[in-house]
Amino acid sequence: MINVNVVWIKRDARTHDHGPLRYAAENPEQCIVLYVYEKDQLLQPSLHGSHVSCVNEGLTDLDSRLSVATGSHVSCVNEDLIDLDSRLSVATSLVDCYQPLRTLTVCYSTILQVLTMIHTKFSIKALLAHEETGHYSSYQRDRRVRAWCKQSGIKMMEFEQSGVTRRLGDRDDFSKLLNAFMAKPQHPPILGDSFKDKIIRVGLGLPGQCESLLCPTSLTEIPAENSGDRESRQVGGETEALRTLSGFLESRGKNYSRGISSPNSSWDSCSRLSIFLAWGHISVRYVVQAVRRRQAELKALKSRGVHIDECWGRSLSAFQSRLHWRSHFMQKLESEPLLEKKDLCPSYQHLRRGTGDFNADFYEAWKLGRTGFPFLDACIRCLIKHGWLNFRMRAMVVSFATYNLWLDWKKIAPHLARLFLDFEPGIHYPQLQMQSGTTGINAMRVYNVTKQGKDQDPRGEFVRKFVLELRSVKDEFIHEPWKMTKKDMARCKVQVGTPDEARTLFGGGVVETGDYEYYPGPIVNEKESAKAAKDKVAAVRNMTSTKREAEVVFEKHGSRKGTSDYRKTKGGGKKVKVGVEVRAAGAAGGEEKAMGQKSIIDMFAGKGGGKKNAREGGGEEAVELEVDNEGGIKTWTCTTCTFENTKVHAPVCEVCCCSRAS
Numbered sequence: 228m229i230n231v232n233v234v235w236i237k238r239d240a241r242t243h244d245h246g247p248l249r250y251a252a253e254n255p256e257q258c259i260v261l262y263v264y265e266k267d268q269l270l271q272p273s274l275h276g277s278h279v280s281c282v283n284e285g286l287t288d289l290d291s292r293l294s295v296a297t298g299s300h301v302s303c304v305n306e307d308l309i310d311l312d313s314r315l316s317v318a319t320s321l322v323d324c325y326q327p328l329r330t331l332t333v334c335y336s337t338i339l340q341v342l343t344m345i346h347t348k349f350s351i352k353a354l355l356a357h358e359e360t361g362h363y364s365s366y367q368r369d370r371r372v373r374a375w376c377k378q379s380g381i382k383m384m385e386f387e388q389s390g391v392t393r394r395l396g397d398r399d400d401f402s403k404l405l406n407a408f409m410a411k412p413q414h415p416p417i418l419g420d421s422f423k424d425k426i427i428r429v430g431l432g433l434p435g436q437c438e439s440l441l442c443p444t445s446l447t448e449i450p451a452e453n454s455g456d457r458e459s460r461q462v463g464g465e466t467e468a469l470r471t472l473s474g475f476l477e478s479r480g481k482n483y484s485r486g487i488s489s490p491n492s493s494w495d496s497c498s499r500l501s502i503f504l505a506w507g508h509i510s511v512r513y514v515v516q517a518v519r520r521r522q523a524e525l526k527a528l529k530s531r532g533v534h535i536d537e538c539w540g541r542s543l544s545a546f547q548s549r550l551h552w553r554s555h556f557m558q559k560l561e562s563e564p565l566l567e568k569k570d571l572c573p574s575y576q577h578l579r580r581g582t583g584d585f586n587a588d589f590y591e592a593w594k595l596g597r598t599g600f601p602f603l604d605a606c607i608r609c610l611i612k613h614g615w616l617n618f619r620m621r622a623m624v625v626s627f628a629t630y631n632l633w634l635d636w637k638k639i640a641p642h643l644a645r646l647f648l649d650f651e652p653g654i655h656y657p658q659l660q661m662q663s664g665t666t667g668i669n670a671m672r673v674y675n676v677t678k679q680g681k682d683q684d685p686r687g688e689f690v691r692k693f694v695l696e697l698r699s700v701k702d703e704f705i706h707e708p709w710k711m712t713k714k715d716m717a718r719c720k721v722q723v724g725t726p727d728e729a730r731t732l733f734g735g736g737v738v739e740t741g742d743y744e745y746y747p748g749p750i751v752n753e754k755e756s757a758k759a760a761k762d763k764v765a766a767v768r769n770m771t772s773t774k775r776e777a778e779v780v781f782e783k784h785g786s787r788k789g790t791s792d793y794r795k796t797k798g799g800g801k802k803v804k805v806g807v808e809v810r811a812a813g814a815a816g817g818e819e820k821a822m823g824q825k826s827i828i829d830m831f832a833g834k835g836g837g838k839k840n841a842r843e844g845g846g847e848e849a850v851e852l853e854v855d856n857e858g859g860i861k862t863w864t865c866t867t868c869t870f871e872n873t874k875v876h877a878p879v880c881e882v883c884c885c886s887r888a889s
């Protein structure tokens with residue numbers, strides 16, 4: 228039987244700085260470059276057709292790079308493409324993703340079924356992949372793959388790519404390790420000629436094997452309403468990634484620092500690299516090292532007397548710190564794989580989850596950008612159309628949902644994930660929790676959307692671009708159209724709704740406005756709703772037990788940099804006992820017994836505790852998980868705190884200890 232290495236492509240379709248491909252290229256065995264549309268992973272509610280299309284673009288680019296002659300793609304690195312808007316068109320017009328594949332082996336199945344079949348036809352010597360910090364389900368899948376490899380005598384090699392450290396006990400050494408990773412030489416790029424003869428494409432016969440990539444609408448796991456594409460979005464793929472980076476470092480990046488806050492200027496001033504980083508079309512180390520080279524180049528030019536705009540220095544260091552944040556946030560999910568499902572600080576677990584807390588009408592209005600707050604609605608509609616928004620506005624969108632509308636972050640998470648073309652679980656969930664105030668270690672951030680609108684979009688350009696109903700409203704009312712008199716409304720032919728009409732609309736009704744445009748009135752009183760929410764969050768925050776829990780969270784997840792957000796309450800790793808107070812905070816019905824004296828460190832790190840990471844070797848490893856016939860994990864959702872429990876026979880919820888029957 229022929230020995231082969233299998234390179235398993237996940238979020239890493241690229242030829243630069245690719246450890247698994249490089250390893251395969253340097254070893255004598257032939258190689259299968261495999262991508263699987265994984266039926267179990269496609270079930271994630273966070274998935275959107277635009278994600279699949281973007282992945283397809285990355286795979287198409289990789290397929291072509293691996294099959295063409297050496298160096299033919301390199302020229303694009305030097306192209307200066309500043310006009311980002313011109314490239315924001317739906318990919319299919321630019322990239323034909325549905326041509327027969329030349330180098331990649333692609334299947335629509337589960338990874339284990341595919342690997343098992345490959346192993347019957349060939350002898351797999353090594354399975355090569357990148358480490359992934361993804362959803363809990365991908366973490367479980369990776370464990371199953373590792374177990375299968377071990378059982379089958381196959382070497383599994385996982386390469387670092389995002390600067391997170393596995394088995395990191397606390398944050399003390401995080402930055403040191405991250406800096407060392409970023410400074411390491413990259414894996415040399417894979418050039419078609421040197422590698423393509425080594426690649427074998429398995430003949431038909433693998434489970435669900437496809438001749439070409441699959442259109443998202445043909446993946447039946449994705450509900451039809453989520454399988455479409457965005458009207459106009461960035462195109463994925465390594466070629467685009469390298470161009471975008473080049474354009475940013477050559478020109479756009481100069482304005483980064485002063486341009487990131489407004490949704491108008493951030494469009495060009497931000498790097499716009501997030502989609503490529505998220506889907507692995509470029510590596511974060513590649514970007515970090517390119518920035519360092521550019522900094523050195525600018526410094527050298529300056530020392531030779533060339534005038535260099537001083538914005539460059541500030542902008543490139545601000546950009547570098549964002550790249551550092553990327554790994555910082557991803558490390559949180561790496562160290563705490565359940566962060567997608569439960570609040571980092573357990574005291575907040577019951578907040579926004581009481582009876583009557585979830586208002587479905589508010590959720591619908593927020594989801595569609597029909598809240599009656601123009602700037603907020605414009606942000607949501609921008610996401611619906613383009614799949615991208617700058618950081619400040621994303622934070623505001625979450626703050627409005629979780630404070631003003633008092634919606635649970637877990638309820639809004641899947642919709643936002645689908646809207647973000649750059650959906651990255653390791654940034655998404657920690658950010659959602661941070662913006663909704665449930666981490667215990669971050670300052671409470673409540674954005675006033677009307678003020679943000681006036682500050683960041685003073686002339687209402689952004690609002691008019693996305694809330695077309697308001698395009699003829701005067702500047703003075705653009706962020707507060709409800710302040711218009713009847714006369715003002717008549718002048719611009721816009722009718723702004725009343726609360727009664729808003730209720731009609733919630734019921735699916737229509738408001739007759741004749742030849743007037745209709746725009747809803749504000750669905751909540753902005754100031755009052757924010758105040759009520761802040762009071763509720765502050766009440767939990769001020770409890771002694773919450774503060775103690777926050778120390779534990781800080782120990783494991785807090786940045787060691789001296790920012791004001793992170794309270795330096797490091798408690799020397801002491802175990803903190805929690806009991807009655809936490810139960811009272813949770814108002815979970817007074818069953819104090821099961822929570823008992825369990826230590827929070829035990830709860831977070833699992834039975835192993837100490838320096839072990841929950842992903843690897845900690846308590847999570849010790850838990851026996853039950854799986855259903857499809858290989859999915861059986862779970863039950865707690866009706867009190869909504870935590871998805873994986874211990875199927877446990878009589879009480881793992882987090883709030885409420886009885887399963889209640």
Ligand SMILES: Cc1cc2nc3c(=O)[nH]c(=O)nc-3n(C[C@H](O)[C@H](O)[C@H](O)COP(=O)(O)OP(=O)(O)OC[C@H]3O[C@@H](n4cnc5c(N)ncnc54)[C@H](O)[C@@H]3O)c2cc1C
Pocket residue numbers: 487497498499500501502504505549550552553554556616617618619621622625647649650651652654655658659662
């Ligand atoms: C609730 C919420 C959810 C978010 N979800 C995601 C997500 O799923 N995927 C994602 O890539 N970003 C996410 N972000 C972070 C940020 O908004 C985006 O990274 C940024 O807007 C992407 O645009 P850019 O590449 O032009 O960013 P730039 O400002 O040019 O930054 C460069 C890179 O640094 C990283 N970065 C920037 N800001 C942050 C941050 N605050 N935290 C962590 N990393 C950062 C990203 O990888 C980004 O691509 C989220 C922010 C919030 C508030």
